Every structure is written in C-alpha cells, then in structure tokens.
Amino acid sequence: MANEAVSYEKPMKFARYTVANGIGISKGTILKLITPNTATACAADDDPVAGIAMMEKVANDGSTEISAALDGVWGLKVGTAAGFTVGYDVVIKGANQIGPYTTLDNEKGFVLGKALETVASSAVAKIRLNI
Numbered sequence: 001m002a003n004e005a006v007s008y009e010k011p012m013k014f015a016r017y018t019v020a021n022g023i024g025i026s027k028g029t030i031l032k033l034i035t036p037n038t039a040t041a042c043a044a045d046d047d048p049v050a051g052i053a054m055m056e057k058v059a060n061d062g063s064t065e066i067s068a069a070l071d072g073v074w075g076l077k078v079g080t081a082a083g084f085t086v087g088y089d090v091v092i093k094g095a096n097q098i099g100p101y102t103t104l105d106n107e108k109g110f111v112l113g114k115a116l117e118t119v120a121s122s123a124v125a126k127i128r129l130n131i
Contacts (some may be wrong), residue, residue: 003077003096004028005052008126011072015051019066024059028052028098030076030112039066045099047092049112049131070131073116075124083120089097090115090127097128 005028017039019025031039032047039050051068076090079097084090091110093099101111116126 002124003079005030005096006124007069007074008075009070009073011052011054011069011129013131014054014071015068015070017058017068019062019065020062021055021062021127023058025053025057025066026067027054027056030092032037033040033068039068041095042092042093044112045091045093046108048108049092051057069129071129074113076112076127078119078121078123078125083118083119083123084115084125085118086115088115089113090125093112098125100130 030042032042032050033050047090051070053082054067057066067109079093080099084100088100089101089111092099100115113127119125
C-alpha cells in the first residue's frame with residue numbers, strides 16, 4: 001500500500017484486533033473497524049477508525065491478529081481537494097488518506113485525531129491520534 005503513516009511521537013495506547021489470514025497489511029496502514037472486533041485496511045470516506053497498524057501482516061502467514069496504535073503523533077497524507085487548518089478534527093477520506101471531518105463524523109466514530117498544523121491538499125500533515 002502507499003501513503004503509510006509515519007510515527008513522530010511514540011504511541012502509548014494500543015488495541016489488538018482480529019484480521020483475516022488471507023490479507024496483507026503494511027505497518028503504518030490506517031485501519032478501519034469491521035464487526036466483530038476485526039480490522040482491515042481503510043479504503044473509503046467515512047470508514048470507522050480502528051487505529052494505525054503497528055506491525056506488518058503478511059497475507060496467508062497464519063496470523064489472525066494485529067496491533068493498532070490509538071494515540072501518538074503521526075504524519076498522514078491529506079487526500080481531500082482542500083487542506084485544513086490547525087485544530088481541525090480529521091477523518092479517513094480514502095486508502096491511507098485523511099481530510100477534515102464533516103457534520104456527524106464524531107458521533108459515528110469516524111474521527112481519527114486532531115490536526116497539529118495547517119496544510120494544503122496532498123501534503124503530509126502532523127496529526128495527534130485520539131481514538
């Protein structure tokens with residue numbers, strides 16, 4: 001996958017999720033939550049947030065669990081036509097891409113974290129993860 005998150009500040013909170021044996025997930029991939037307590041790579045706008053993959057998951061390696069970071073400061077790719085301002089809440093906007101949240105994203109569990117800088121479209125933004 002492309003645009004994996006880069007850690008700038010070490011995370012201190014983690015979650016363990018079930019993953020399908022047959023899928024591969026790169027370290028630094030933004031994960032979406034699917035039921036029951038299962039994570040996979042994010043793919044689209046408004047995916048519910050599960051965290052950021054802390055390890056590589058190789059397809060068909062026999063492993064069915066993955067660790068995800070729930071906090072820390074990360075460099076994430078902005079995938080919207082317009083950037084956003086420092087302090088904005090951000091959400092998943094595509095495969096390993098983020099953008100500003102819109103109405104009701106927070107209530108639906110879509111907010112990934114808060115922007116620590118003002119950025120333009122297609123830039124890498126520092127985000128404080130808060131899941």
